[in-house]
Amino acid sequence: MHHRGLPLTLLILMFINTSEETCTSRPHITAAEGEPFYLQYCPPTSEHENETDSIKWYKTNGSRGKVELGSSSSPRITLHGYVLEFWPVELDDSGRYTFQMGNYSYDWTLNVIGRSKDSCFTEKQIISKTVEVKKSLQVFCEHNYYQKVVNRTSLYKNCEKIENNKDPFLKKNAEFRDQGYYTCVFFLPHNGKLFNVTKTFKITVIKDRSNINPVLLGPKLTYVKVELGKDVQLNCSALLNEKDVVYWNFWRANGSDPNVHEEEGTRIKTSEGKWHASKILRIENVNEHNLHFSYNCTVASEGGIDTRSFILLKKEDLVDIPGYVFTRGMIIAVLILVAVVCLVTVGVIYRVDVALFYRHFIGRDETLTDGKTYDAFVSYLKECQPEHGAEHTFAVETLPRVLERHFGYKLCIFERDVVPGGAVADEIHSLIEKSRRLIIVLSKSYMSNEVRYELESGLHEALVERKIKIILIEFTPVSDFSFLPQSLRLLKSHRILKWKADTSLSYNSRFWKNLLYLMPAKTAKPCRDESEVFPVLSQS
Ligand SMILES: *[C@@H]1O[C@H](CO)[C@@H](O)[C@H](O)[C@H]1NC(C)=O
Numbered sequence: 001m002h003h004r005g006l007p008l009t010l011l012i013l014m015f016i017n018t019s020e021e022t023c024t025s026r027p028h029i030t031a032a033e034g035e036p037f038y039l040q041y042c043p044p045t046s047e048h049e050n051e052t053d054s055i056k057w058y059k060t061n062g063s064r065g066k067v068e069l070g071s072s073s074s075p076r077i078t079l080h081g082y083v084l085e086f087w088p089v090e091l092d093d094s095g096r097y098t099f100q101m102g103n104y105s106y107d108w109t110l111n112v113i114g115r116s117k118d119s120c121f122t123e124k125q126i127i128s129k130t131v132e133v134k135k136s137l138q139v140f141c142e143h144n145y146y147q148k149v150v151n152r153t154s155l156y157k158n159c160e161k162i163e164n165n166k167d168p169f170l171k172k173n174a175e176f177r178d179q180g181y182y183t184c185v186f187f188l189p190h191n192g193k194l195f196n197v198t199k200t201f202k203i204t205v206i207k208d209r210s211n212i213n214p215v216l217l218g219p220k221l222t223y224v225k226v227e228l229g230k231d232v233q234l235n236c237s238a239l240l241n242e243k244d245v246v247y248w249n250f251w252r253a254n255g256s257d258p259n260v261h262e263e264e265g266t267r268i269k270t271s272e273g274k275w276h277a278s279k280i281l282r283i284e285n286v287n288e289h290n291l292h293f294s295y296n297c298t299v300a301s302e303g304g305i306d307t308r309s310f311i312l313l314k315k316e317d318l319v320d321i322p323g324y325v326f327t328r329g330m331i332i333a334v335l336i337l338v339a340v341v342c343l344v345t346v347g348v349i350y351r352v353d354v355a356l357f358y359r360h361f362i363g364r365d366e367t368l369t370d371g372k373t374y375d376a377f378v379s380y381l382k383e384c385q386p387e388h389g390a391e392h393t394f395a396v397e398t399l400p401r402v403l404e405r406h407f408g409y410k411l412c413i414f415e416r417d418v419v420p421g422g423a424v425a426d427e428i429h430s431l432i433e434k435s436r437r438l439i440i441v442l443s444k445s446y447m448s449n450e451v452r453y454e455l456e457s458g459l460h461e462a463l464v465e466r467k468i469k470i471i472l473i474e475f476t477p478v479s480d481f482s483f484l485p486q487s488l489r490l491l492k493s494h495r496i497l498k499w500k501a502d503t504s505l506s507y508n509s510r511f512w513k514n515l516l517y518l519m520p521a522k523t524a525k526p527c528r529d530e531s532e533v534f535p536v537l538s539q540s
C-alpha cells in the first residue's frame with residue numbers, strides 16, 4: 001500500500017541521514033584538551049566529490065597569519081579528504097581553521113578548553129536531557145565518528161564507573177535518584193597509544209507531567225468548636241493521583257488517645273482521571289485531652305506532601321448567645337418596630353378622624369364659656385356677578401346646610417344675617433369679634449378684588465390679637481398665595497382646605513372632616529336633616 005510505504009521510507013531516510021551526520025556544520029566549536037578531535041567539512045552536494053585532490057586546509061593564527069596545514073605541520077594532525085584529525089587536540093590548537101576546495105571554502109573557530117582536574121568531563125560539552133519520572137531513561141554510549149575504532153567504552157555516573165564493555169548502555173524507568181551526569185569514555189587506540197574521548201549527558205528527572213500535585217481541600221488550619229462529651233467527625237478530603245495516599249496523624253509521643261479512630265477512606269474517580277478521596281477521623285466522647293491538639297491530615301505523593309491541621313476548641317456556651325435565641329430576639333424586635341411604624345403612619349394619616357372621634361368620645365365643648373355668639377364668620381366675594389354664582393351658592397347654601405343643619409354649628413353670613421344699613425366696616429369688625437372662627441372662601445376673584453380691603457385689615461387685627469382662628473377654603477385652585485395679606489400667608493397648610501366639587505359632596509368626605517376638625521368642638525346636637533346623604537349640589 002502506497003500510503004503505508006511512504007512514512008516507512010521517510011523514517012529510513014531520516015535514520016540514515018542522522019546516523020551519517022558526522023560532519024561539523026557549527027562554525028564555533030569547543031574541544032577538550034587531550035582528547036582526539038576532528039573537523040569534517042559538510043559537502044553541499046555530491047558533485048564535488050571528484051575534486052578531492054584540490055582540497056586544502058589552513059589555520060589562521062594571530063601572529064603567523066594564514067598557514068596551510070599538511071601532514072608535516074604537526075605529528076598530532078592527520079588529513080584525509082574532508083576531515084582534519086587531531087590526536088589529540090591541545091590548548092594551542094585554538095584558532096581559525098579554513099577548508100578550501102576549488103572555489104569553495106568553509107571556516108570554523110575552534111576553542112580548546114583545559115581539562116578539569118577534579119572532573120571526568122568538561123562542563124561546556126554537556127548534552128542535557130530531561131526525563132519524566134517512571135518514563136524510560138536511556139543512555140547509550142555511541143560515537144558517530146569514532147565508533148569504528150573504539151576499543152572499549154566505560155560509562156560513568158557523576159564520575160564513578162558504572163559499566164565497562166564494548167557498548168555500555170543504561171536503560172531503565174527513571175527515578176528521581178537517577179538524576180546526574182552520565183559520562184561515556186571511549187578508548188581509542190591510535191599509533192600504539194590509547195586515547196580517550198568523552199561524551200557527557202546531564203540527566204534531569206522531573207515529575208510526571210500527567211500527575212497533579214495533590215491538594216487537600218479546605219484551609220490550612222481549621223478550628224472546630226465542640227461540646228465536651230459529644231462525638232465529632234473531622235473530614236479530610238483531597239484531590240489526588242491514583243497512587244497517592246491520605247492519612248491522619250493523631251499519635252502522641254505516648255501513643256494515641258483511645259477515643260480517636262481513623263475510618264476507612266472513600267475514593268471517587270473524577271472525570272479527569274484523578275481521584276477525590278476523603279477520610280474521616282472520628283473522636284468519640286470528646287474530653288479535655290482532645291482540645292488544643294493538632295490533628296493533622298496529610299496527603300503524600302511522589303511529588304511531596306501536603307498537610308492540614310484541625311484543632312478542637314471548647315464551645316463557650318456562656319459567652320456566645322446561642323444562634324436561635326439571637327435570631328428570635330431579632331425577629332421580635334423587628335416586628336415591634338414594624339408595628340410601631342404602622343401605628344404612627346396610621347395615626348398621621350387618620351389624625352383628623354382620631355381627633356374627631358376623641359372629641360366626640362369625651363363630649364368636649366369649647367363654645368360654652370367664651371361668650372361668643374357665632375361659631376364662624378363666613379367671608380367670601382360678595383358681588384353677585386354671574387361668574388361668581390358657584391361661590392355664592394357654596395357660602396350661602398352649602399356651608400350653612402352642612403355646618404348648621406347637619407353638624408349643629410351657628411354661622412354668621414353677612415348677607416344673610418345682617419340687616420342692611422349702618423357702618424359696614426364697624427359691623428363686620430364686631431361680628432368677627434363675636435365669632436370663634438373666620439372662614440374665608442378663597443378664589444381667584446376674591447384675591448384680585450380690592451373691595452375686601454376693610455375686611456382684611458380687620459382680619460389682620462383679629463389675627464394679630466389671636467382672638468380668632470382662620471379657616472381658608474380654596475374654592476377654586478389657587479397657585480399663588482402672594483395676593484394674600486402677610487398674616488394669612490403664614491397659615492399652616494393644613495388650615496387651607498381644598499374644595500373639590502366632585503369628591504367633597506358626602507358628609508363623610510375628607511373635606512368636611514377636616515373642616516369639622518378646624519371648627520371648635522361642640523356637643524350641641526343639630527336638628528337633623530331628613531336625609532343623611534348630602535344632596536348633590538348643582539353648580540348653578
Ligand atoms: C583519558 O585521557 C586523559 C589524558 O589524555 C587521562 O588523563 C585520563 O585519565 C583518561 N581517562 C580515563 C578514564 O582513562
Ligand SMILES: *[C@@H]1O[C@H](CO)[C@@H](O)[C@H](O)[C@H]1NC(C)=O
Pocket residue numbers: 046047048049050
Ligand atoms: C567524476 O569523475 C568521473 C571520472 O573520473 C566522471 O565520470 C564523473 O562524471 C565525475 N562526476 C562528477 C559529478 O563530476
Ligand SMILES: *[C@@H]1O[C@H](CO)[C@@H](O)[C@H](O)[C@H]1NC(C)=O
Pocket residue numbers: 150151152166189194
Ligand atoms: C583493545 O586494545 C587492547 C590493546 O590496546 C587489545 O589488547 C584489546 O584486544 C582491544 N580490545 C578490543 C575489544 O578491541
Ligand SMILES: *[C@@H]1O[C@H](CO)[C@@H](O)[C@H](O)[C@H]1NC(C)=O
Pocket residue numbers: 235236237278280
Ligand atoms: C467529606 O467531605 C467531602 C468533600 O467535601 C464529601 O464529599 C464527603 O461526603 C464528606 N464525608 C462525610 C462523611 O461527610
Ligand SMILES: *[C@@H]1O[C@H](CO)[C@@H](O)[C@H](O)[C@H]1NC(C)=O
Pocket residue numbers: 249250251252294295296309
Ligand atoms: C501537626 O502539625 C503541626 C504543625 O504542622 C505540628 O506542630 C503538630 O505536632 C502536628 N501534629 C501531629 C499529631 O503530628
